[in-house]
Amino acid sequence: MNFFTETDRFILRKIEKTDVDGLFKMESTPEVHHFLGKMPLQKKEQAAKVIENIRNQYQVNGIGRWAVIDKKTGDFVGWSGLKYEQEVRKDRPYYDLGYRFRKEYWGQGIATETAIASLKYGFEVLKLEKICAGAHINNIASNRVLQKVGMKFIETFDAYGDPHHWYELDSGF
Numbered sequence: 044m045n046f047f048t049e050t051d052r053f054i055l056r057k058i059e060k061t062d063v064d065g066l067f068k069m070e071s072t073p074e075v076h077h078f079l080g081k082m083p084l085q086k087k088e089q090a091a092k093v094i095e096n097i098r099n100q101y102q103v104n105g106i107g108r109w110a111v112i113d114k115k116t117g118d119f120v121g122w123s124g125l126k127y128e129q130e131v132r133k134d135r136p137y138y139d140l141g142y143r144f145r146k147e148y149w150g151q152g153i154a155t156e157t158a159i160a161s162l163k164y165g166f167e168v169l170k171l172e173k174i175c176a177g178a179h180i181n182n183i184a185s186n187r188v189l190q191k192v193g194m195k196f197i198e199t200f201d202a203y204g205d206p207h208h209w210y211e212l213d214s215g216f
């Protein structure tokens with residue numbers, strides 16, 4: 044199935060090889076990587092590799108980030124959704140809620156709208172018991188989104204040498 048779900052404004056579908064130009068636009072923008080290690084992509088081949096990795100996660104984990112497509116224009120806006128995360132907290136793998144968009148789409152409620160759809164899919168379709176998320180403590184927009192969609196702040200933890208806020212939400216919230 045290529046199509047996971049939709050919101051009022053967006054289709055959330057499997058990421059495809061043909062998303063490479065949109066993904067590269069996003070991942071090569073320094074501001075997008077400001078709280079993500081400050082290593083924007085340099086080459087389109089790297090974006091193709093990202094797509095391959097995400098598609099591999101669909102196979103291995105049954106879930107991975109979704110492409111967010113503007114219903115009106117068909118434009119690749121970015122990615123959003125769930126990932127089975129095994130690197131960030133090595134002691135406890137978890138289902139991570141995340142999102143990343145091309146800069147020209149920021150500030151339009153897209154993270155909030157797609158995060159709500161992701162939580163619904165995680166709890167209702169995948170029957171997950173818990174969904175978690177981490178955000179750099181200074182990433183105000185991301186922390187705000189996680190709070191707006193009802194994630195509960197649990198603690199501050201270290202991820203890749205930087206302090207991050209950790210959030211959780213249990214099914215039946």
Ligand SMILES: CC(C)(COP(=O)(O)OP(=O)(O)OC[C@H]1O[C@@H](n2cnc3c(N)ncnc32)[C@H](O)[C@@H]1OP(=O)(O)O)[C@@H](O)C(=O)NCCC(=O)NCCS
Nearest residue numbers: 075142143144149150151152153154155178183184185187
């Ligand atoms: C983080 C990100 C996904 C947010 O996406 P978005 O679609 O712009 O988010 P939304 O519009 O749904 O919500 C953002 C909220 O943060 C608020 N916000 C953003 N910047 C802010 C700031 N500097 N100060 C106060 N509030 C701020 C917005 O006002 C909004 O809250 P509101 O609806 O209560 O007004 C987007 O900025 C992005 O792609 N960043 C780069 C990648 C990234 O950091 N991903 C998250 C990693 S944890």
